[in-house]
Amino acid sequence: MATMKDIARIAKVSTSTVSHVINGTRFVSDEIREKVMSVVQELNYRPSALARSFKLQQTKTIGMLVTASNNPFFAEVVAAVEHYCAQNDYNLILCNTDGDCMRLEKSLQTLLQKQVDGLLLMCTETHLQEHATVHLTVPTVIMDWWPTELNADRIFEDSELGGYLATKCLIQHGHRKIGIITGNLQKPLALNRLNGYKKALLEAQIPLNKHWIVESQFDFQGGVVGMDKLLQQNELPTAVFACSDTIALGIYQTAWRYNLRIPQDISVIGYDDINLSQYLAPPLATIHQPKVELGKRAVEMLLERIKSPERKNKTVILQPNLIVRPSVAPPIK
Incomplete structure (x- = not known):
């Protein structure tokens, strides 16, 4: 493998000059630069990333x-x-x-x-x-x-704001019976989204129904398990806020198993705006995370x-x- 010393020897310049040409660290005349680069191409020289990192400490x-x-x-x-x-x-x-x-x-x-x-x-x-x-x-x-x-x-x-926006969207569409399926509430973002949900209900003077708050996991199975629990309640919500789009996908599958139509029988809004959400049937309303x-x-x-x-x-x-x-x-x- 060619080295800077090889290039310097063939180009008849100093090793430091070769280094300055390759790294652009000092002015070198066009004539010398062309001479050095011609040898670099001839020898197919590739700088050592390891050596460079040691020298620059990066x-x-x-x-x-x-x-x-x-x-x-x-x-x-x-x-x-x-x-x-x-x-x-x-x-x-x-x-x-x-x-x-x-x-x-x-x-x-x-x-x-x-x-x-x-x-x-x-x-x-x-x-x-x-x-x-x-x-x-x-x-x-x-x-x-x-x-x-x-x-x-x-x-x-700002996940509390996101939870608030999702719930407010459901309220503005006329829903007052709104369930929520969260992730593990020991996780700060799950708790924040739940707090945003509560804030929107309080603002709209909608009573909080603790039976419609289901703690689950931020994954597909979490949506399946959470929706199963929600559908076991005596009184069912007309809309569900899924605290992640993965939870929403689980809700879609569970709704299909129960012969529930989205949104005719139950509205669903997710969170994250993953690419897949726009391709669901129907496309999923969601909170866009940037x-x-x-x-x-x-x-x-x-x-x-x-x-x-x-x-x-x-x-x-x-x-x-x-x-x-x-x-x-x-x-x-």
Whole structure:
């Protein structure tokens, strides 16, 4: 494999001149530059990324740790992160722990051993709290939530507002019997969405029916189990707020099993606006989380922190918005 010394010898210049030409770190005359680059092409020279990282004390690599894998929402966020990493000439190493405590510890250690320049952490599992105590010495951005206190920037979405907007949409369509299927209420975002639901009911002076509040999980099966529970009640709601689009998909399947039509028999609104939601039959009304902006801003914040690691921690709150689709309609009287 060719080296800078080989190029310098053939081009009859110093090794430092070759380095300046390749890295663009100092002015070199056009004549010398053309001479050096001609030898570079002739020898098919490729700079060593490892050597460059040692010299610059940067690997141009970002690590991202995600603790859940069964929700398309995370895949869409990761895709946005990858896109903006590439735009900034950074590589991304992704670790998915799938809620496993041992994999969380191992993945964090692996990313640190890889000498990543910074970390993006996206945690949804409350049971990982006692296992998330690894001391982090690199610039870090928390995307939504992390179970322990860290010296890090944070970016998250106003999930209480999202819950409020979803419930208010159902109210504006004439519904007063509104159920909700949440994720695990130990998770802050699940509790926030429930609080938004309660706020909208209170504002509309609609009594809270505790039997229509069903705690489940943020996945497809969570929607199936949650809707089964809701349909066992003596009095049924005319609309359901699913606290994730994955829950809504489970509701669709359960409604089909019970021969319930959406929205004629029951209206459904989801949360996240995953790509699949617009292709359901009927297309799912939902709360749009700005996933692309979340990925973009997270990468930007991390790169800022890499450049200025001593600056004060920053928090960014993104705003959700309502996407109205045919899964919501006025109740049949």
